[in-house]
Amino acid sequence: MDELEVDAAGPVWSNILYIFEPSSLLLIGTAVGTVAAAALRALRHDVEIHQGGIPHSEGAITLDSRQALAIPLLSSCSLLALFYFFHAIQFLLILLLCIASAVGITFAAHPLLKLLTTARPVLRRRLLLCSRWHVQLGDALLAGFSGISVLSWMLTGSMVLNNLLGICLCISFISFVRLPSLKVTTYLLSALFVYDIFWVFFSEGLFGKNVMVEAATKQAENPAVLVLDALHMPSAGLAQNLDLPVKLVFPGSLLDWDPLKPGLMLGLGDMALPGMLIALLYSEDVFKWQQQCGGSLGTAAKLSLKSRDFWIRSYVLLSICGYTLGMFLALGIGTVFQAAQPALLYLVPCTLSPALVRAARRKELKELWEGWENAGAEGNKTVRKEPDV
Numbered sequence: 001m002d003e004l005e006v007d008a009a010g011p012v013w014s015n016i017l018y019i020f021e022p023s024s025l026l027l028i029g030t031a032v033g034t035v036a037a038a039a040l041r042a043l044r045h046d047v048e049i050h051q052g053g054i055p056h057s058e059g060a061i062t063l064d065s066r067q068a069l070a071i072p073l074l075s076s077c078s079l080l081a082l083f084y085f086f087h088a089i090q091f092l093l094i095l096l097l098c099i100a101s102a103v104g105i106t107f108a109a110h111p112l113l114k115l116l117t118t119a120r121p122v123l124r125r126r127l128l129l130c131s132r133w134h135v136q137l138g139d140a141l142l143a144g145f146s147g148i149s150v151l152s153w154m155l156t157g158s159m160v161l162n163n164l165l166g167i168c169l170c171i172s173f174i175s176f177v178r179l180p181s182l183k184v185t186t187y188l189l190s191a192l193f194v195y196d197i198f199w200v201f202f203s204e205g206l207f208g209k210n211v212m213v214e215a216a217t218k219q220a221e222n223p224a225v226l227v228l229d230a231l232h233m234p235s236a237g238l239a240q241n242l243d244l245p246v247k248l249v250f251p252g253s254l255l256d257w258d259p260l261k262p263g264l265m266l267g268l269g270d271m272a273l274p275g276m277l278i279a280l281l282y283s284e285d286v287f288k289w290q291q292q293c294g295g296s297l298g299t300a301a302k303l304s305l306k307s308r309d310f311w312i313r314s315y316v317l318l319s320i321c322g323y324t325l326g327m328f329l330a331l332g333i334g335t336v337f338q339a340a341q342p343a344l345l346y347l348v349p350c351t352l353s354p355a356l357v358r359a360a361r362r363k364e365l366k367e368l369w370e371g372w373e374n375a376g377a378e379g380n381k382t383v384r385k386e387p388d389v
Contacts, residue, residue: 017123017217021255023254023263026243027331030250031270031271032323035275036278038170039275039316041174042279042283043282043286045281065180071192072191082215082218091220094220097244101149104171105146105164106143107147107171108171109146113142117137123136123137131296153242154242157240158194159251162381163248170271171274181280181373182369192273196212197344198346199211199342202340212340216246220240221240225240248265249263250264251264271348274326278323281316281355284315285314292380326343327343327347
């Protein structure tokens with residue numbers, strides 16, 4: 001009996017320890033880094049909106065309760081469309097994702113460009129496009145980098161470029177689609193919690209296959225290969241099929257890399273949706289810090305990054321830690337049972353619960369729950385003071 005127990009326990013412990021394999025840690029680190037970077041970029045986007053005098057409703061989409069509750073329904077329809085009609089719509093998806101990815105890279109990297117422009121004034125040089133239109137050299141170079149990145153992904157199917165495009169799409173989505181309060185966030189994440197569980201665990205009984213897994217693992221035909229084949233030109237060096245940048249993809253093991261073995265995947269929704277909560281909490285934290293320190297929102301954001309007291313008392317750091325724990329749980333349970341897991345089953349409780357508990361203990365739950373919907377602001381608290389960069 002003892003020998004049988006050891007033999008049975010061996011694979012279990014091996015699977016548990018797999019979450020500390022470099023590939024697993026890289027996946028978790030990339031996901032955590034993405035949601036943290038998205039929260040920073042979203043707040044900076046708010047500052048840029050108000051500095052430019054643009055109404056917040058024009059610079060970002062703020063969801064209300066009904067729109068939030070409609071997202072799981074729309075997501076289900078999209079999932080079924082991918083499940084049944086992927087072959088028919090694959091080239092349209094590639095086109096839309098290429099455009100969105102190019103815009104996403106440009107948007108996500110824009111703060112870095114501003115830093116480089118400050119250090120290298122030559123990047124401010126204006127280039128004449130036509131008699132009426134000018135563009136700065138830095139902007140032209142960034143647009144060129146975005147276009148080359150997207151084209152290189154299409155030609156090579158590179159896993160690294162696929163992840164780069166997915167990360168930038170996620171950061172852009174979190175920055176442009178915002179949640180106004182913890183109430184709307186709770187409605188959205190609770191509905192998506194049920195959505196994820198249903199499509200991963202119960203869809204096979206209704207549709208004959210696991211709809212979520214089937215949709216997530218589909219590969220599109222490379223349109224560049226089809227064009228070259230039609231022109232009777234060689235295409236042997238190009239990727240024949242493409243993983244669409246709607247998920248992060250990593251090899252199953254960096255220590256024993258076998259391209260034929262299945263790898264690790266994480267859907268963009270598993271970063272973007274908890275990331276919307278984290279972006280909201282960071283905005284709330286910085287606004288409270290602004291009230292304590294005075295000055296503009298941009299100044300408060302800069303000061304908060306260097307303040308140990310800010311991070312200790314913040315909601316956002318607590319939820320980022322919860323997100324990290326949820327990622328370890330999702331990956332660990334998935335490897336132990338050797339089955340796909342609905343990541344939101346673990347990520348939603350681990351990110352939302354700590355914020356609710358801390359807010360209740362501080363007697364700030366009502367403020368966070370209502371957000372700025374009833375705060376007298378014009379769609380966002382950040383309009384209360386003129387921000388700077």
